[in-house]
Amino acid sequence: MTTLANPTTFDVAALRADFPILGREVNGHPLVYLDSANTSQKPRQVLEVMRAHHERHNGNVSRSVHTLGTEATLAYEGAREKVAAFVNAPSASEVVFGKNSTEAINLVAYAFSNASASAGGDPRFRLGPGDEIVVSEMEHHSNLVPWQLLCERTGATLRWFSLTEEGRLDESSLTELVNERTKLVSVVHMSNILGTINDPSRIVARAREVGALVMLDCSQSVPHLPVDVQALGVDFIAFTGHKMLGPTGIGVLWGRGELLEAMPPVFGGGSMIETVTMAGSTFAPAPARFEAGTPPIVEAVGLGAAIDYLSDLGMAAVQAHEQEITAYALDALSSVPTLQIFGPAVVEGRGGTISFALEGIHPHDVGQVLDDEGVEVRVGHHCARPVCVRYGVPATTRASFYVYTTTEEVDALVRGLERVRKVFG
Structure with a gap:
């Protein structure tokens, strides 16, 4: 595990302006992109x-x-x-x-x-x-x-x-x-x-x-x-x-x-x-x-x-930002009833990828309702089916973060999960 030594920080709000896609809407809602482990978005510079x-x-x-x-x-x-x-x-x-x-x-x-x-x-x-x-x-x-x-x-x-x-x-x-x-x-x-x-x-x-x-x-x-x-x-x-x-x-x-x-x-x-x-x-x-x-x-x-x-951002700063977002997300998701996180429950020794399940609700249903709210996550076994077998689940919902992720987007995820629970009882 890499140890951070007083990493510099960067302005996430200013950085987001480099990514044209982050300004669009999905289903009438601002895009909340939480699928960076699948593929990241691209800045104008690239x-x-x-x-x-x-x-x-x-x-x-x-x-x-x-x-x-x-x-x-x-x-x-x-x-x-x-x-x-x-x-x-x-x-x-x-x-x-x-x-x-x-x-x-x-x-x-x-x-x-x-x-x-x-x-x-x-x-x-x-x-x-x-x-x-x-x-x-x-x-x-x-x-x-x-x-x-x-x-x-x-x-x-x-x-x-x-x-x-x-x-x-x-x-x-x-x-x-x-x-x-x-x-x-x-x-x-x-x-x-x-x-x-x-x-x-x-x-x-x-x-x-x-x-x-x-x-x-x-x-x-x-x-x-x-x-x-x-x-x-x-x-x-x-x-x-x-x-x-x-x-x-x-x-x-x-x-x-x-x-x-x-x-x-x-x-x-x-x-x-x-x-x-x-x-x-x-x-x-x-x-x-x-x-x-x-x-x-x-x-x-x-x-x-x-x-x-x-x-230019500095990889130590990239990691530090994601650790902050991950810590915030682990805490925020813990407030959602019947939600189970797979993987380390602490930020030490983990990155900005969180897979979870809602009791009694299939991940595909979770993903569809979240998409209705403009929240883009990935659902399935994530090309890692032996992990799902190990923990006895058919699939998971995965939220993954990157340099452009904000705490407000994590809040949008939690609100979306509350709607999922209302829709599916």
Whole structure:
């Protein structure tokens, strides 16, 4: 968990003016957007940079000597530099662009698969019967299904950490779960359904003892709190642009440089090659090796603009604001009769995502009534169905916060829930 050291603050009211969508109405009510864990809204600064790139600098990257191609390449690689600095990566060459976190995680999974199928594959990526991968019950499907499929392809075994009643990762079986057969541990940094922020330090230490690699799904943490890959000590992280004020269609895999160089490519095509003959090919160094074809150029530029925006705010200030909103929301929601919160009941060690249920009322009904009031939340299992199974519910209602969330919006949520209870008795 990141410790805040006197973070600066920002003017939320002034900041909200940067987000055009926040000025609209829904069903005759002011929009109350509480679904940022699903996707964040975008400030004008991001929208304008992307428009300007299309209007003035549109060209393909890494394959043209003309002015537009050079400008596009500089903008694309400049975005890579911004990402590297944002997560304190030692080198921009350790940043691989893809279309989202899911693709980034699958890229590592298929690199394991390809290495396992090759006689010359790096032993750190070779999997077979008797080998194990460890995840947790807390995972988004994007950090669960790829490893299930990898185990099916290779004969390896999938194992997992369970959850406590309080919504924390149960590390009581750490030594038994992460053992000499473990090749990879891949867990979420911040849960998209429980809001739990996991401290990976004990897992990393144990993985190093047994020679296993460690990956973190940082889709919810990188947008909301300071993340330093060197301090975390992990081997890979994945995150996505659209949850951090950037556009859809752009995601990031960060990996330690020597591991990326050892990983076999997953996608074949243009730009990822060194030489090509009819008899075979050799491949470019990372990150180009993993970015076959025309990449998401303007999306990367938009992500770079989003990083500029967040950096100007300061990630410590972003986290501090969300902690204040979360504390206020936990207190406010506790006043709603028959409402049960899933995940930590205190702000320590949790982020600005709160999932809950109203006794006897299906979350889909909750979501529809709230939408009638202009309050936008998400309902369902949030691509984390094992969590719902763990706590014995078919689905939950989830409210999630970001830099533009206000206490007045939390009050609107509570008023909406009071109307839900009146409608459904």
